[in-house]
Amino acid sequence: MTEQKLTIHNTLSRKKEEFNPIHPPHVGLYVCGPTVYGDPHLGHARPAITFDLLFRYLKHLGYKVRYVRNITDVGHLENDADEGDDKIAKKARLDELEPMEIVQYYTLRYQRAMDSLNVQPPSIEPRASGHIIEQIELIKKILEHGYAYVVNGSVYFDVEAYSKKYQYGKLSGRVLDDLQANTRNLDGQSDKRNPFDFALWKKAAPEHIMRWKAHISYKSGEKYKNGQAKKRSFTSLGFPGWHLECSAMSTKYLGETFDIHGGGMDLMFPHHECEIAQNVAADGKEAVRYWMHNNMITINGQKMGKSLGNFITLEQLFTGSHQLLQQAYSPMTIRFFILQAHYRSTLDFSNEALQAAEKGMQRLLKAVETLDKLKPSDKSTINVAELEKACFDALNDDLNSPIAISVLFDGVRAINSVNEGKEQISAADLERMKLLYHSVVFDILGICNEKTESGNNQLTADLIDFILNLRKQAKANKDFDTSDRIRNELTRLGVVVKDTKDGFEWEIG
RNA sequence: GGUACCAUGGCCGAGUGGCUAGGCAGCGGUCUGCAAAACCGUGUACAGCAGUUCGACUCUGCUUGGUACCUCCA
Helix, strand or coil, X not given: CCCCCCEEEECCCCEEEECCXXXXXXXXXXXXXXXXXXXXXXXXXXXXXXHHHHHHHHXXXXXXXXXXXXXXXXXCECCCCCCCCEHHHHHHHHHCCCHHHHHXXXXXXXXXXXXXXXXXXXXXXCEHHHHHHHHHHHHHHHHHCCCEXXXXXXXXXXXXXXXXXXXXXXXXXXXXXXXXXXXXXXXXXXXXXXXXXXXXXXXXXXXXXXXXXXXXXXXEEEECCCCXXXXXXXXXXXXXXXXXXXXXXXXXXXXXXXXXXXXXXXXXHHHHHHHHHHHHHHHCCCCEEEEEXXXXXXXXXEECCHHHCCCCEHHHHHHCCCCCCCCCCCHHHXXXXXXCCCCXXXXXXXHHHHHHHHHHHHHHHHHHHHHHHCCCECCCCCCHHHHHHHHHHHHHECCCHHHHHHHHHHHHHHHHHHHCCCCCCEHHXXXXXXXXXXXXXXXXXXXXXXXXXXXXXXXXXXXXXHHHHHHHHXXXXXXXXXXXXXXXXXXXXXXXXXXXXXXXXXXXX
């Protein structure tokens, strides 16, 4: 369909690169999912929708994609100090619930929100807690290769040792010396040799409610006099470090090397940096070919984040129940809003911007409906091929959805002009146009028409049609008192009446 | 403090060394009993200063302002 190939921006090289999968037609895609200890918010929607677009587009291009998006349900600490709390354990303690109750509750809330945003479920959605064994195996390998050390039952990654051979910080552009100088050291509390070391396994205090027994035996670097490697072993009741889960699960489901790893830009350091280090330390090679990072959503120019307390949950957005919101915004409005900005730009939230997105999307969807009503002519005065090319060129250019959408809007004007008889379209071009809009709008951008599915059943629809036909009669008889009364009453009941050339339209608003 | 990034018309938001992105709002028009809706048309903006260039919003330097990461965050 297109001559141009898909290029994607690789964070590693900071350049757009042509996308070539390792084992075509298969593509392995891993994206960092949520830590399920709170309601999903607008920030969660961005990576989900960004990588949903990628997922959908790769499939459109004919690739067979295995998309893995994890659920973090253990190991994500409140802070990096040794006394750091596990987020889920903490929430569980506060609410007097089993940690897995918290996990279950928020996982379902997340999935439901993603569903309403028309985000397709990933192929595999693994949980960290279900992969403790894999994570312990990984720790063992890293210990045997000499890039980790054991202190008081906890295991830490030895960044300094790793840096002698490999470049720690290459993804985020950080230099070890800077890290050394600038990392906060919480005085004396730490078992770590260096403040920038990170935990692979944390020994848990007895009151810690989420912990697993790890029995780790490994060949240490030390040797007996006869040359045999000394074996060491220890048992520790604890839990895995946050960064470990993604390394373990991506390797398990996508292999030691795979194509694309995505996530929010805020995860670049330290999370993804640590992930690279863990994979290299364990297997001697980097796992990921292309790193993709979406930018943040801002609110009044400031990052929206859980820790900043300025986030809006998706439910609040859908229902309009937040002091910053002037109205409710439908899931599709949110989706369209996010797609109207490029995924690597920050996107500023405002009521005005969301309202603009809402109206724009309605215009686009209306035109897609109009497309089905168009009458073909002998020839075309509009260039569908050019439109199509511009649209796919944009998508191929690092998923430039805002440009693709702007091209679609050019087409909207053409569609409306044909409808008004100002332009003409041939039967073949009309088919091509329909195919283009259906595949780009519905399949790739994943926009669906929400209007039709609101709770109005057939009886209601028939009744409203009946009443409006009475009004139409009244109008024909110039009985405007009656016609206005009907319109006003329907408006009061929430039915928006729109007069058209040959009759009326209505919708429940 | 260190390291990045950004600065575009009323708002959101693309992009480029010379040729109008797009959406929303506004304005003008078509339609209409009125209104609404819908549709059509319409806007030369690119933080400031200096430099490179035939030509810069786009390249370079400086200034100012802002943001992010360095601690958990999508």
